Amino acid sequence: MADSDIKSLGSFVWSIAELLRGDLKQSEYGKVVLPFVVLRRLDCILAPTKDAVVSLAEDLPDDLDDYTRDLMLSEAAGDGIRTYNTSSLTFRAMRQQQAGDIHKNLVAYITSFSPGVRDIFLDKFLFTDQLKRLNDAGILWQVFERFAQIDLHPKSVSSTEMGYLFEDLIRRFSEISNETAGEHFTPREVIRLIVKLVTDRDADALTGSGIIRQVYDPACGTGGMLALTEEHLRQLNDRVRVELYGQELNPESYAICKSDMLVTGHDPENIAFGNTLTQDAHKERSYHYMLSNPPYGVDWKKYQDPIREEAEALGHDGRFGAGLPRISDGQLLFLQHMISKMRDDDAGSRIGIVMNGSPLFTGGAGSGESEIRRWMLENDLVEAIISLPTDLFYNTGIQTYVWLLSNRKEQKRRGKVQLIDASGERFWRAMRKSLGSKRREISEEAIDEVARIYGDMLNGDGDWAEVSKIFQTTDFGYREIRVERPLRLRFEITKEAIERLRDQKPIQKLNAATAEALWAAILSNMNGQVWTDRVPFLKALDKALKAADLKVGAPVKKAIVAALGERDEEAEICRDKDGNPESDTGLRDHELVPLDQDWRDYVAREVTPFVPDAWVDESHRDAADRGVGRVGYEINFNRYFYQYVPPRPLEEIDTELRALEVEIAGLLKEVVE
Structure with missing residues (x-):
């Protein structure tokens, strides 16, 4: 048809x-x-x-x-x-x-x-x-x-x-009905791209008779990804036996998918109803190919308890051992679920999943998202990530990315990740008529081209210099080291300082008589003086309190120091009882040191020349490898594929403005006449 x-x-x-x-x-x-x-x-x-x-x-x-x-x-x-x-x-x-x-x-x-x-x-x-x-x-x-x-x-x-x-x-x-169409299906050309990327590398292994391949989608919707995967596998080998599995939460989508399985000869019991993340209907199963388009930016707060319980109880023996993403987005939960179903044999498994940009870079070092990325990259599971054009989906125009994962990488891909920027005009064409937010589509020629770039593992070669790049998995990692600066305080009794002192909770807890005695002691004995060293200031404070026969606890003294002290780069360094400089939390900073660099060399080159009094807090360590600084991973496409576009010449802009002025004047003249 x-x-x-x-x-x-x-x-x-x-x-x-x-x-x-x-x-x-x-x-x-x-x-x-x-x-x-x-x-x-x-x-x-x-x-x-x-x-x-x-x-x-x-x-x-x-x-x-x-x-x-x-x-x-x-x-x-x-x-x-x-x-x-x-x-x-x-x-x-x-x-x-x-x-x-x-x-x-x-x-x-x-x-x-x-x-x-x-x-x-x-x-x-x-x-x-x-x-x-x-x-x-x-x-x-x-x-x-x-x-x-x-x-x-x-x-x-x-x-x-x-x-x-x-x-x-x-x-x-x-x-x-103003509902989210994207929760039900993925545009077919996007599915065809994912299917081709996931399966074509196995074309040789799919030849012959007696070949069985199991395909799984944990958020299968109406079954589009499953159906098109089977269709493509049969194009590669019409004798291959394809077994389809899936799970879906939406009852109507589930009903459509299961009906399709019935009439196409598949076992309908392989399509399960329910929440994949909390009620895995296919436990203990593993699959050759897994493809999915999980919901974007959908929170998992209402069913977080069983997920957290599984993560804490089972760790890496369960599905979520790498970490839990923020409660507002469960995409990386679906990806971990799929990884847990990879086959542990010579054939292994391949995964194709489309997600928005959040899983690439959301979350700093030590966060759930970063730890999940770290786990995938350190275990060398990620083969490639492809940036797709915007305006491809019916319900959103946001940027999306296809992640390709495998636990049986080819030798040439081991330890490497390929990034492909397929978002440019050469990879999409405008639709004659928009369908919701969908204004663009990927042609068959573009699908084949992306597959070729991926298959040939192009690395900034020729015409594709700005489209495909190969990186080591460690290139996306860094150590977040904590850089401290010494605390330097200047003390002076001013009206503003006294007001700050009145607002301190330990001061507010004093009875009225003690508070009045404290104000009198400070104003009569310390007013008009300036201290650029905390030690003499504390001595002067003790002397003033003693003269007023006033005894106060450590919390009150701490409140006085906090209220009357102001940062001053010219002041002396505040030190602890052992003579070590105290850190100024307000000046605390974090530096991201690439994993392939020694943090000491980095600090000597990038920090010390600009802030000589800074030092690295060596107690700030990574929970896993115990090295100085927390390890983090992020994949920033803009950093790797940014292309500078120079501003237009001023003469060109002036010409356009003058033309617009003439046009507006003409329109106003027509209105007046």
Whole structure:
């Protein structure tokens, strides 16, 4: 089916939603249209073997166990189909009957499906509730009759084309209900790029017969990534056996994905419902290929307890041993979950995941994000990261990145990471008509070009000098050392200093008589004097308090020093009881020293010439390697691919301004006349 035909089909199905206007809220249109599309698809697929299934169902003994009964009826429905319907009803038969029977007939038809499909319509789509609403509104027959006109048999609409249809419908429903379309699917050209990058390096290993590949998506949505991965693998080898696995939290997306698995011959039980991060439905399993587009910037606060418990109890024996990202973004949780399912054999596993920029650089040394990046890079799991063009997704125009990971790197890639900047104009083309936030698309030629750049491991070569660069994994690491400056204080009794002193909590806790005695002692004995050394100041303070026969505790003295002392670069250094300089926390700084440099050499070159009195706090150490300074990792694309664009000449700008002035003057003249 041509693209124009798919769009035409999508427009026709969309037009059916117009029948719901006034009786349902716009946000509820998808709850009717999507399950009706699935139902019509199943009806078209099962129609050729309907009579055989109905006849067999009538002849089967009543005492036959459920497993055998389901197996026999599924086989009668046809090869590659994991469902059946024992009702003699079909869309065609119901269309020929009276309109008044349509609600009863549809409910009977739905409840005659195999248990798996029946649960999809009853428990996930809640479709019988929607049918009742349509029937009560008097529009059920009109909606059904329109769907009965559509031919959704696989010979007319392939599984891939059905994916496009669902993509188009979900996008439209999400737009009118102001929901997040990106939570349901990824644009197909982005999926094709990821699939090609993940699988093409294994083309040789996929040749021959008896090849089995297991594919997994922990946030599978309607199953687009799974379907296109299988399609591409079969293009590489039509004899390969592909087993698809996934998990999805959204009930409608899950229902669509599981329905697609049923009609394409896959085991529907491999698609699980629920929260992947808290209820891993595929424990102890590992996969050859894993692909995903997890939610961006979605917090995991409401289900943080089981995640934290697993991380603390299991450490690296669990899924989240590397660290936990900030509560506002769970993307790196999904990535760790996928890494935990890598195969520990010669074949290994490959991962392709698309995320926003946050996992690249959010979080400083020691943070959860940095520790996760550190773990991946120090274990040499990251092969490449590709920056995609903006405005590719339906619900957001932000920059996105494809991460490619493997636990069986080629020899030439070991210890290295390839960064590819595929965000430039050479890699995208403008769409003739925008779809939500999606204004650009990646052409097949661009997909092939990115795959070639990755496959050939280009490193700033020729035309691609500013597009692809190879780095050592350690190039992204640094040590965050703590640089201290000595505390230098100048003391003077001023009005402002006294006001600061009055606001100190230890002072406020004094009784009124003691407070008044303290003010009198300070003002009468110390007013008008200036100290640039803390030691003489403290002696003068003790003398003033003694003269007033006033005894105060250490907290009060500390409050006096804090309130009356001001930083002064010309003052003497404050020292502890051992004579060591005290650090000024207000002047404390941190320097990021590249991992391939000695921090002492770095300080001598970059710090000491500018602040000679500075020193490094050597007690500030990394928790893992115990070296001075905390280790951090970040990947900043802008740093590696920044291209300076010189400002335009002033003469050019002046010319444009003069032209605009003339144009504005002309417009004003027209208004006046």
